[in-house]
Amino acid sequence: xxxxxxxxxxxxxxxPRMACLKKAEKLMLEMQDPKTGVKSQPxxxxxxxxxxxxxxEDIIAWLADRFQVDAQEARSFGSxxxxxxxxxxxxxxxxxxxxxxxxxxxxxxxxxxPTQQWPVEDTDYAIYLAKRNIRxxxxxxxxxxxxxxxxxxxxxxxxxxxVMQAKEQYRAAKERxxxxxxxxxxxxxxxxxxxxxxxxxxxxxxYGLDRRIDPNxxxxxxxxxxxxxxxxxxxxxxxxxxxxxxxxxxxxxDPFLSNCLPSNPWLTDDVTYWTLNMPNVEIPxxxxxxxxxxxxxxxxxxxxxxxDFRLFLKKEFSGExxxxxxSCEDLKWGTAATMRxxxxxxxxxxxxxxxxxxxxxxxxxxxxxxxxxxxxxxxVLDAAQTHIYMLMxxxxxxxxxxxxxxxxxxxxxxxxxxxxFSDSQLEQNAKKxxxxxxxxxxxxxxxxxxxxxxxxxxxxxxxxxxxxxxxEGGKS
Numbered sequence: 001x002x003x004x005x006x007x008x009x010x011x012x013x014x015x016p017r018m019a020c021l022k023k024a025e026k027l028m029l030e031m032q033d034p035k036t037g038v039k040s041q042p043x044x045x046x047x048x049x050x051x052x053x054x055x056x057e058d059i060i061a062w063l064a065d066r067f068q069v070d071a072q073e074a075r076s077f078g079s080x081x082x083x084x085x086x087x088x089x090x091x092x093x094x095x096x097x098x099x100x101x102x103x104x105x106x107x108x109x110x111x112x113x114p115t116q117q118w119p120v121e122d123t124d125y126a127i128y129l130a131k132r133n134i135r136x137x138x139x140x141x142x143x144x145x146x147x148x149x150x151x152x153x154x155x156x157x158x159x160x161x162x163v164m165q166a167k168e169q170y171r172a173a174k175e176r177x178x179x180x181x182x183x184x185x186x187x188x189x190x191x192x193x194x195x196x197x198x199x200x201x202x203x204x205x206x207y208g209l210d211r212r213i214d215p216n217x218x219x220x221x222x223x224x225x226x227x228x229x230x231x232x233x234x235x236x237x238x239x240x241x242x243x244x245x246x247x248x249x250x251x252x253x254d255p256f257l258s259n260c261l262p263s264n265p266w267l268t269d270d271v272t273y274w275t276l277n278m279p280n281v282e283i284p285x286x287x288x289x290x291x292x293x294x295x296x297x298x299x300x301x302x303x304x305x306x307x308d309f310r311l312f313l314k315k316e317f318s319g320e321x322x323x324x325x326x327s328c329e330d331l332k333w334g335t336a337a338t339m340r341x342x343x344x345x346x347x348x349x350x351x352x353x354x355x356x357x358x359x360x361x362x363x364x365x366x367x368x369x370x371x372x373x374x375x376x377x378x379x380v381l382d383a384a385q386t387h388i389y390m391l392m393x394x395x396x397x398x399x400x401x402x403x404x405x406x407x408x409x410x411x412x413x414x415x416x417x418x419x420x421f422s423d424s425q426l427e428q429n430a431k432k433x434x435x436x437x438x439x440x441x442x443x444x445x446x447x448x449x450x451x452x453x454x455x456x457x458x459x460x461x462x463x464x465x466x467x468x469x470x471x472e473g474g475k476s
Contacts, residue, residue, distance in 0.1 A: 018115070021115050022115060025113060028086050030066070031107070032107055037062070038054050038062045040052040040053060040054045043104050045182070048178055048182050049179060050090060050106070050182065051183075052107070053090065054105050054107070055101075055102050055103065055105070056098045056100055056101055056102070056103045056105060057100050057101055057102065059078050059087070059098055060075050060078055060100050063078055075100055079096070082096045082097060082098055083096045083097075083194070085112060085190065085191060086113065087106070087108060088106060088108050088190030088191075090104040090105065093186075095427075096193065106183065106187075109187055120195045122151060122154075123158075123162065125151070126148075126151040127165045128188065128192055129148045130162055130165075130166035131167075131169050133148060133166075134166060134167065141198070143198045147196070249294060250294075252287070253290075261417070261418055262418055263418065263419040263421065268419065268429060269429045269432075269433065272419070280303050280304055284409070284413050285414055285415065286410070289410050292406075293401065296392070296393040296397045300325075308406065308409050309322065309396075309400055310322055311405055312396075312403050312405040316396070316399075320350065320357035320359050321396070322392065323350075323357060324346070324357070324359050324385070324388055325389060327345075327346045327349070328346070328384070328385040330342065343380060343381070346381065347370075351369065351370075359388060361384050361387050362387070366384070369381060369383055369384045
């Protein structure tokens, strides 16, 4: 039996992104090639000359030329490399992004790469903070001061050892040449900004769910899988084709893969996109209407599209089909207490002989449905619902796509113009952004508030009110 350590391995041995990190590591070797890589040269930082410095615009230009992408995508990729700790800024250490200007950067030494096997321990972080505390004479960043106090309290039993190590490292650093000392300080600070990020920033080193397989094993490419003539390989091939087709269809409708109009609310903090795409709006966007043409399921899953389809069915005098499907959905996902009542109401409205909104289903489906209604449950109408769904999909949906109702909606649909945000505006929005509280914390705060309100209640008033109610009850 294998006993797995419950502690997370900060040495990256079982990182779910290890394969991606190794690819990034190969790219870093290309970028540092003396002939074909990013050109570096000594640059002056304040009064110190830093060797092998590179600019943000040179990094973006090299990535754009290497991968044949536009500057925006190259900048995003460069920011990912900075967030992972392969490149670090010589200034503005809190902002782990690539700036498309003459801002100075350096390649991180391989010792600090995230693919290394040494663990990121709190003891090392405590020594680093103690060393900074000595160098800065007690003036630390706010979050660093909080971490310093927390670690001091938690590691009080070995704090003398931590301070001794910090003093020794500080003394050894003073013996280096000033350019080397500045470079090492920047490298070390960049490493801890990546692995102990300030509050309000997203860490690229976040761990996902624990995996039951070792992601460090050698990858098997799709071509190698397809070499074997087995049912598994043929199934894999068909699944791959379906996945590629699905991705090609929905790519332009994914706000993370394509530009969504008027702007991406996740990046700009502008909620106009969500306002225009609320469940029920008077005038939908053209991209939203376009999704209705992908499949009948897409049309029904959109409340605005379902309303449009309902209007078409009403003009064709077949609105009872959609009404029955919606009633079955309400039964399936509604409360258990009203389940029997809803099932009986649906039967009287749509299935019983002489029903006001009678639907046409075959005799076998009707027999199965009526038999199941003797002991109703959530899925008792699944057979009839599936029959009506396929009827609308094969017959009504095709006619709706060619109807004046759909053409009129498509003609009136809006195409919002793109909102232009400058880099300074986006940076200001990012500074104001704060992570939302965990639902657990919100629940605890709500319980604490209720407890405070209960403690503030005057018990004498409550007892007086109860005694009055008791006397009134006795008189009656």
